[in-house]
Amino acid sequence: MERIKTGLKGIDHFTGGLPQGKTVLITGNAGSGKTIFGLQFALSSCRQNLKTVYITTEEDSKDLYTQGTSFGWDIKSFTENGLLSIIELAGIRARVTEAEISIDAEAMKGNFSSFLKDLPEDTEAVVIDNIGSYTAKLTPYEFRDRFDLLIYELKQRNITSLVILDSATSKEFNEIALFSVYGAIKLMKRENPYTGRRERVMDFVKMRSTKIPTQFLTYEINENGIQIISSVEGKD
Ligand SMILES: Nc1ncnc2c1ncn2[C@@H]1O[C@H](COP(=O)(O)OP(=O)(O)O)[C@@H](O)[C@H]1O
Numbered sequence: 694m695e696r697i698k699t700g701l702k703g704i705d706h707f708t709g710g711l712p713q714g715k716t717v718l719i720t721g722n723a724g725s726g727k728t729i730f731g732l733q734f735a736l737s738s739c740r741q742n743l744k745t746v747y748i749t750t751e752e753d754s755k756d757l758y759t760q761g762t763s764f765g766w767d768i769k770s771f772t773e774n775g776l777l778s779i780i781e782l783a784g785i786r787a788r789v790t791e792a793e794i795s796i797d798a799e800a801m802k803g804n805f806s807s808f809l810k811d812l813p814e815d816t817e818a819v820v821i822d823n824i825g826s827y828t829a830k831l832t833p834y835e836f837r838d839r840f841d842l843l844i845y846e847l848k849q850r851n852i853t854s855l856v857i858l859d860s861a862t863s864k865e866f867n868e869i870a871l872f873s874v875y876g877a878i879k880l881m882k883r884e885n886p887y888t889g890r891r892e893r894v895m896d897f898v899k900m901r902s903t904k905i906p907t908q909f910l911t912y913e914i915n916e917n918g919i920q921i922i923s924s925v926e927g928k929d
């Protein structure tokens with residue numbers, strides 16, 4: 694299976710990268726680094742010469758440029774050369790009137806895959822950050838239906854994707870999402886049992902056809918973005 698490098702060395706070294714044409718779910722609390730992970734992947738995908746789209750439902754593109762700049766990442770060079778497109782759904786929601794907001798919400802409620810209708814035909818990689826923004830009014834059945842359809846359509850279009858779902862979204866929805874996707878990574882904080890210090894760790898919950906670490910991978914968010922710091926057992 695072809696692999697797309699995530700841009701996180703520790704992960705790429707162990708797994709070879711994300712499975713091409715499949716969807717990986719990123720979950721975690723606010724501040725756990727989901728957006729940074731998404732950006733890091735989007736830039737890495739551009740560096741692999743893939744047409745990449747970043748769909749943001751919360752931040753506007755300016756926030757993303759600012760975040761990237763804090764790590765010395767030149768997001769603009771990729772948006773300018775056309776490899777990277779940023780679609781702002783947050784901006785749309787902010788601009789419309791009350792009446793239009795409910796129409797927009799209704800569209801989103803009916804269909805997550807409306808995220809995909811504006812994607813250029815030749816899109817090869819997508820980040821959706823964060824699908825949790827549109828789940829508030831859904832029943833679990835509706836959520837499962839819409840989410841499955843989204844994953845199905847991404848797969849039909851052979852798009853390698855990262856779908857971000859925050860932990861503010863119910864545990865039940867997080868569990869439903871976990872079933873549909875090809876792979877899932879959970880970002881969290883925990884207390885190190887030996888040092889008593891809190892640290893950031895990621896859990897490779899699943900990834901089909903891929904060797905994944907059984908242990909938590911410890912990571913930092915530092916001046917370079919997300920950096921895996923644990924040395925993984927089995928790594929050569
Ligand atoms: N330049 C930086 N250097 C170090 N840490 C940073 C930097 N920029 C952001 N962070 C850390 O990243 C966290 C936000 O990550 P983010 O990806 O936005 O989280 P999420 O999308 O999961 O809510 C911040 O809480 C901060 O701790």
Ligand SMILES: [Mg+2]
Pocket residue numbers: 727728729822823
């Ligand atoms: Mg975020």
